[in-house]
Structures are given as C-alpha cells and as structure tokens.
Amino acid sequence: MNRFWEKVKTKNILVIVLAVFIGIQFYRPEIKQKPITGEIHVPSDVRAILQRSCFDCHSNQTDLKWFDQVAPAYWLVTDHIKKGKEGLNFSEWDQLASPAQNAKLWEAFNQINLKAMPLKSYELLHPEAKLSENDIRILKNYVTSLAPKQKPDTAKVSAYNKQLQQINTIHTVAPKPQLPTALNGISYIPDYKNWKPISSTERLDNGTMRIIFGNDIAVKATKEHKTNPWPDGTIFAKVAWEQIIDSDGNVTTGAFKQVEYMIKDSKKFASTKGWGWARFLSPKLEPYGKTADFANECISCHRPMKDNDFVFTSPINH
Ligand code: HEC
Ligand code: HEC
Structure with a gap:
C-alpha cells in the first residue's frame, strides 16, 4: 500500500518537474544579433583566441551551443551576453578611439591573466574556451607590441x-x-x-x-x-x-x-x-x-x- 502511494507521488513529482521544465522554455528573452559594424583587426592567431574564448559574450557573433539554449541556462547566458557586450564588444571596435582600444586590450589581457575571464561558469561547459599558457603568451606579446616605441626622447x-x-x-x-x-x-x-x-x-x-x-x-x-x-x-x-x-x-x-x-x-x-x-x-x-x-x-x-x-x-x- 505504502509502496504504491510512494510510486504515485514520485511519478507526480516527476511530471510536475517536467512540466515546469517545458514551461520555462517558453520564456525566452531575445538575444539581439546586431550587425558587425567595425570588427577588431588583430593578427590571426590573436583573433582566433579571442573568437574562441570571448566572442560569445563580447561580440555580435554569438554562437550558442544547444545546451546554452535550454532554460534556465539560457537565461544566465543571455544575461552574461548583455552585460559582457556593454563593457566590451569586439564587433563594434571602431567605436573606440585608438588609445582606448589599446587600453581595452590591456584590460582584457589583465582579466585573462588574473583568470577572471572567460567566466568560470562558461569555461565549465565550454572547455575549448580555456586559454593555454601559449595563448596567454601570444596575447601578452601582442598587447606589449602596441606600446609606444621607447626611443631616447x-x-x-x-x-x-x-x-x-x-x-x-x-x-x-x-x-x-x-x-x-x-x-x-x-x-x-x-x-x-x-x-x-x-x-x-x-x-x-x-x-x-x-x-x-x-x-x-x-x-x-x-x-x-x-x-x-x-x-x-x-x-x-x-x-x-x-x-x-x-x-x-x-x-x-x-x-x-x-x-x-x-x-x-x-x-x-x-x-x-x-x-x-x-x-x-x-x-x-x-x-x-x-x-x-x-x-x-x-x-x-x-x-x-x-x-x-x-x-x-x-x-x-x-
Ligand atoms: C560567458 C560570457 C563571457 C565570456 C565567454 C567572456 N566574458 Fe568578459 N565579461 C562577461 C560579463 C558578464 C562581464 C561584466 C562584468 C561581470 O559581470 O563580471 C564581462 C566583463 C569583461 C571585461 C570588463 C569590461 C568593462 O566593463 O570594462 C573585460 C575586459 C572582459 N570581460 C574580457 C573578456 C575576455 C578577454 C574574454 C575572453 C578571454 C571574455 N571576457 C570572455 C562575460 C563573459
Ligand atoms: C585598465 C584597468 C584599470 C582601470 C580602468 C583602473 N585601474 Fe586602478 N589599477 C589597475 C591595476 C592593474 C592596478 C595594479 C597596479 C598596476 O599594475 O599598476 C591598479 C591599481 C590601483 C591602485 C593601487 C591599489 C591597488 O589596487 O593595487 C589605485 C589607488 C587605483 N588603481 C585607482 C584607480 C582609480 C581611482 C581608477 C578609476 C579612476 C582606476 N584605478 C581604474 C587597473 C585599472
């Protein structure tokens, strides 16, 4: 008798969970794919790293995986994309003056070097976004090369x-x-x-x-x-x-x-x-x-x- 009721209960709970899960899929804040107005121009090895690890949240070329599209993960991702693009957008790079671009890249490098970017939660599901020591070296060399030449002045x-x-x-x-x-x-x-x-x-x-x-x-x-x-x-x-x-x-x-x-x-x-x-x-x-x-x-x-x-x-x- 008890067993029977337990089974019914478990089943009901599962049905409710499933219903809620399906229900929440219908709440989908839209990710606006805006056009690329002025993309960042950097050497191809630097670009490849940024594209792989940063573009999902910091460009107008978001490329979501299927598991990113399932709520509630989807809500988190849309929020990250919105906030991420507010501070840094590699697809609207021309909106920054050249010194500001260099400063932003320096800031980006710092955030990577301090392991603050890409976001940890993102790295878990997108292991390919993790930067290797070599990636970090490539970025550092590039950012350093932007420094004004140090001649006797x-x-x-x-x-x-x-x-x-x-x-x-x-x-x-x-x-x-x-x-x-x-x-x-x-x-x-x-x-x-x-x-x-x-x-x-x-x-x-x-x-x-x-x-x-x-x-x-x-x-x-x-x-x-x-x-x-x-x-x-x-x-x-x-x-x-x-x-x-x-x-x-x-x-x-x-x-x-x-x-x-x-x-x-x-x-x-x-x-x-x-x-x-x-x-x-x-x-x-x-x-x-x-x-x-x-x-x-x-x-x-x-x-x-x-x-x-x-x-x-x-x-x-x-
Ligand atoms: C999963 C989304 C996501 C990914 C991937 C990601 N970021 Fe971010 N980034 C954010 C969010 C969200 C913020 C806003 C600050 C916060 O909430 O921590 C941010 C903020 C920043 C900022 C500060 C911008 C400002 O406001 O001045 C920099 C710089 C940055 N990210 C660089 C990077 C770099 C470089 C990469 C790739 C190595 C990267 N991010 C990958 C989501 C992401
Ligand atoms: C581009 C990134 C960036 C911005 C923007 C920035 N800081 Fe910092 N700040 C740093 C870094 C990195 C250090 C660590 C010391 C160093 O490398 O010079 C630092 C260090 C400091 C320190 C010394 C204490 C510490 O944290 O080590 C002070 C004070 C400071 N910043 C004040 C400010 C103020 C005020 C502003 C805004 C008007 C500001 N910073 C904006 C990156 C930044």
Whole structure:
C-alpha cells in the first residue's frame, strides 16, 4: 500500500518537474544579433583566441551551443551576453578611439591573466574556451607590441624638466586654499608624497612607470596582516610617470601623468564597493570623470580582485 502511494507521488513529482521544465522554455528573452559594424583587426592567431574564448559574450557573433539554449541556462547566458557586450564588444571596435582600444586590450589581457575571464561558469561547459599558457603568451606579446616605441626622447625629457618646476610648486608650496575635487566629492590629497611606497610597476602597453603609496593605516594593516578587507581609513595613491629611456639606455621616470586614489570607508562609499575612487590628471591635477559615476570604470577593471577587496597590490610584508 505504502509502496504504491510512494510510486504515485514520485511519478507526480516527476511530471510536475517536467512540466515546469517545458514551461520555462517558453520564456525566452531575445538575444539581439546586431550587425558587425567595425570588427577588431588583430593578427590571426590573436583573433582566433579571442573568437574562441570571448566572442560569445563580447561580440555580435554569438554562437550558442544547444545546451546554452535550454532554460534556465539560457537565461544566465543571455544575461552574461548583455552585460559582457556593454563593457566590451569586439564587433563594434571602431567605436573606440585608438588609445582606448589599446587600453581595452590591456584590460582584457589583465582579466585573462588574473583568470577572471572567460567566466568560470562558461569555461565549465565550454572547455575549448580555456586559454593555454601559449595563448596567454601570444596575447601578452601582442598587447606589449602596441606600446609606444621607447626611443631616447628629448621632447619628453624637456617636457619633464618643465613640469618638474610646476609640480614642485604644486606639491611643496603651502596647500592651496581649494584643492581640485572630483565629481564624486573626493579631493586631491597632497600628502601622499610622505607616505610609504608599497610597490612599483611598469605598464608595458603605454610606457608608464607607477608607484603605489599607502598611508599610515595601510602600512599598519599590512604589518598586522589585516588587509582583506582593508580597514576604514586606508588610502592608496597610485602615481604614474612617463617612462623615459635616455641616450645611455637607462630607464627613468619622466613627466608626472596622474595620481589615483582609493579611500576605504565601508559606510560612506558602500555604493562603490567600500572605496572612494578618484584620479587627477597632471600637470593641472584635473579631476577625471565626466559624471559622478565614473568610478564604475575603475571598479570594472578592479573586479578581478573582488575577493581581495578590489586591491591589486599585495604589499611586501616587513
Ligand atoms: C560567458 C560570457 C563571457 C565570456 C565567454 C567572456 N566574458 Fe568578459 N565579461 C562577461 C560579463 C558578464 C562581464 C561584466 C562584468 C561581470 O559581470 O563580471 C564581462 C566583463 C569583461 C571585461 C570588463 C569590461 C568593462 O566593463 O570594462 C573585460 C575586459 C572582459 N570581460 C574580457 C573578456 C575576455 C578577454 C574574454 C575572453 C578571454 C571574455 N571576457 C570572455 C562575460 C563573459
Ligand atoms: C585598465 C584597468 C584599470 C582601470 C580602468 C583602473 N585601474 Fe586602478 N589599477 C589597475 C591595476 C592593474 C592596478 C595594479 C597596479 C598596476 O599594475 O599598476 C591598479 C591599481 C590601483 C591602485 C593601487 C591599489 C591597488 O589596487 O593595487 C589605485 C589607488 C587605483 N588603481 C585607482 C584607480 C582609480 C581611482 C581608477 C578609476 C579612476 C582606476 N584605478 C581604474 C587597473 C585599472
């Protein structure tokens, strides 16, 4: 008797599950296949990698497998395609100016290198999208080759010398009555020059050298290994200079390009991942950003580090 009812129940449940499964197939948000307006032009080996691993979500040439077409997987895929294309679309590449294209490729390479792209959930079902060490090397070589040629550059040197004076004025003279302020309300912090350098990096694609400074709270947190999350009050300043190669081949820092800040305040900056973001472009320390939500740009590039409180730099411990 019991057995009989159990069988009926199991059967009913199966029928319901099947019905629901079939039912949900009818809810199909459309993937709009837009035309290819200006495709990316890169060497064929680079293109092959991008096409294989990225095009499904970052181009107008989405090629879904049958299992991608079955709901609920289909819903996830359509959402990924929509969001993916918003930030990066290799089929509408001509809409970016050339420096922006190079910056995007650099960002793409970074995301791959940090294993943030392609999305893990996608890689599981599309093992062919996984990038090999060799693929990564090919991309790196290509992105590096886009860097401006590093020749001895007298124009850069003299621009630097001219700037040195201006900067020394900006940086050493008593604080100006009004500091430059970004649209999200964050002001330039002149004090970073007294902070501790935490790390330095070279950016291959655009020939700059960078130093990252941390304030006292950042340094203390590092010593105490309390860096994930970083405590409120932490501030990072990342400063970039042009990189100059002098006639002897020595690499030195050239003109001051920009300083960027990340200021930790988990309450005040809750809407931007707990950090206040700002960038000031030299020599006039012009605040970066056309609207107050420019920080979304910063966040999307820092997203691969979301499990590390959005911070790339891992300071050397003392
Ligand atoms: C399954 C879909 C999918 C695939 C495949 C994929 N991405 Fe993404 N990508 C996304 C989504 C979704 C976002 C939006 C950010 C997020 O949600 O993490 C994104 C964001 C990005 C961004 C940041 C864009 C911005 O807003 O500035 C870059 C760069 C990027 N992807 C590069 C790549 C590269 C390079 C590949 C191939 C190696 C790749 N992605 C493959 C879905 C995908
Ligand atoms: C193209 C990708 C990209 C964008 C866009 C970006 N960053 Fe970063 N940022 C990085 C990388 C990569 C590092 C790690 C250090 C390095 O390689 O220079 C970094 C490091 C930093 C650091 C030092 C702390 C850390 O995370 O290591 C600060 C501060 C910073 N960025 C601020 C900003 C601000 C403010 C913006 C937006 C105005 C911004 N970033 C936009 C890629 C980006």
